[in-house]
Amino acid sequence: METTTALKTTIAYESKLVKRNWLFYLFILGILGYTLWVLIPWNINQVLWSDIALASSIPSRSIYFLNLFQSLVVVFIVCDIQRKQRKAETREVLSTRPISNGKFFLGGFLGVLIPFLAADVIFMVITMFINIFVPNSPVNIWVNLFYLLTRTLPTLIFITGLSLLVNKLIKQPFISWLILIIFLYFLYSYLVTPLHGVLDFRGGLLPDSFSSLVGFMHIEENLLQRSTILLLGVSFLFFAAPLTKRLPGTPGRKPYYFIPATLFLVFSLSLGYIYVEKLQARLNNRIAYREAFLKYNEYPTARVLSHDITYRPGGDKFTATSRMNIQNQRKVEMDQLLLFLNPGLKINKLESNGQDLPFHRDHQVIIIK
Numbered sequence: 001m002e003t004t005t006a007l008k009t010t011i012a013y014e015s016k017l018v019k020r021n022w023l024f025y026l027f028i029l030g031i032l033g034y035t036l037w038v039l040i041p042w043n044i045n046q047v048l049w050s051d052i053a054l055a056s057s058i059p060s061r062s063i064y065f066l067n068l069f070q071s072l073v074v075v076f077i078v079c080d081i082q083r084k085q086r087k088a089e090t091r092e093v094l095s096t097r098p099i100s101n102g103k104f105f106l107g108g109f110l111g112v113l114i115p116f117l118a119a120d121v122i123f124m125v126i127t128m129f130i131n132i133f134v135p136n137s138p139v140n141i142w143v144n145l146f147y148l149l150t151r152t153l154p155t156l157i158f159i160t161g162l163s164l165l166v167n168k169l170i171k172q173p174f175i176s177w178l179i180l181i182i183f184l185y186f187l188y189s190y191l192v193t194p195l196h197g198v199l200d201f202r203g204g205l206l207p208d209s210f211s212s213l214v215g216f217m218h219i220e221e222n223l224l225q226r227s228t229i230l231l232l233g234v235s236f237l238f239f240a241a242p243l244t245k246r247l248p249g250t251p252g253r254k255p256y257y258f259i260p261a262t263l264f265l266v267f268s269l270s271l272g273y274i275y276v277e278k279l280q281a282r283l284n285n286r287i288a289y290r291e292a293f294l295k296y297n298e299y300p301t302a303r304v305l306s307h308d309i310t311y312r313p314g315g316d317k318f319t320a321t322s323r324m325n326i327q328n329q330r331k332v333e334m335d336q337l338l339l340f341l342n343p344g345l346k347i348n349k350l351e352s353n354g355q356d357l358p359f360h361r362d363h364q365v366i367i368i369k
Contacts (some may be wrong), residue, residue, distance in 0.1 A: 007082035007103045008027040014111020018077060022117060027073040030365065031123050034065050039130050052137035056147075062127045063147045068170055068188075070116060070152075071159045078112065078163035083173035084295045105164075105241045115351045120152050150202055158201050161236030168243035196279040198272045201229050224275040229266035235261050287326035289343065292363040300334050302326045339366040 020022055039062060041223065052058065123145045131139050163180055170176040191199040193360065197206065206222050238261030307323040314318045328334050341347070343364045350357040359368045 002355075007107050010104060011110045013115050013116065014081075014108050018115045019082065020114055021077055023073055023077045023080065024047065027070065027116075028119060030069050030073075031066065031119070034062075035123070035130075038065075039127065041134060042302075044344070047144060052134055054209055054211060055138040055140040055197045056143050056249060057136070058131045058137065059124070059144050060209065060366055061128055062123065063151045064202075064204060066120065066152060066205075067155045070120070071155065071184060071202070072181075074112070074116065074159045074235025075163050075184065077175065078160065078167060079106070079177040079180070080175065081112070082167040086206075105237075106246045109160060109164065113156065116156060117153070120148060120156070124148050124152075140210060145362075146210075146216070150226045151208070152225045154204055154233065157234070158229050158233030161233040161240065164359055165236045165240040168240045195276050196283075197249050198225055199229060200225075203229070214331070221275060221278055224271050224278070228268050228272040228275060231264050231271065235264035238264060241283050261335060285343075289328075289363050292365050293340075296338055296362070296365050296367075299336070299338055300330050300332055302334065303329045324336060335369075337368040337369065342366055 039058065041100065111263060124147070127139060128139070128144050131137055163176075166180055167176045170179065187199065187201065192205060197203075200206075201224075205224055207218050207224060208222050210216055238257045242257045244315075303326065305327055308323045310321040310323075312321075326337070341364060347359070347361070349364065350359050350366075357368050359366055361367070
């Protein structure tokens, strides 16, 4: 009970110190300025259709700015906290509390996380109200919640964990800040597209637009990439926790943080591997379809004179019968007939005048002998 009280006290102290930091005020002013000058359409007649077409149009622009700006501010604040911890100041009272180093570190982490997360929630609520009052803009409250949980939270945990780990390892706040800024610049400039964006901590290129007809597209890949970043950030926290230089205030064995840190790292790498493999398989299919088209593009094709399709729905599947009149209007003899069909459709049978026709398929190309 006393340990829990000490943890709550640590979180409260750290949260207050973060909220009093001028960098946090700068963060609030930044998102307020972005809201007033970018998100709020003061002239409704000049609103671009592309900015309000989907229920995710306004929230996605908000999250894109929030993740980038918040990441920079968190790096500065964590480095500033580590700099102040090297001096005798208000945090010294926390070191005398009967609390383990792990919970002391957890309190410091949550003390940084909670103020920023609270500001993010308020920002998303404001974004939702802007979305509601903009004419002809579809609204879906779950889109804002989805972005908050899958885009903002993993990014915030990743940046905070990485910043704490670098500061614990380097122990020089200015050098730590310099390393983190260079790393974020390199990550943002050069590591967004390689490996299908698995290293993009902001998820800026993920296909997460929301349609009122079909919802989110490729949501599995989206969640895989964001889970990779989230677990990687958690592993950074576990690696950084034992580096806290403080005599523990509670007796007992020293916890082994290396084991959960390694497990979270392995889980993160595994999810990242699955994500890359899924997108690489999709890319290979696209390359195969393109090569198949180029391969048969030089072959002579017939002319479709008429085409009737009978469509029969059947739950989550459908069947169809296609009747075509085809004529060779070229001056050369054709030893095979080519048809191009959507790769997702399966051919059960091909007939001509009641007789079955032999055929084989090369991806989207149907070759009839």
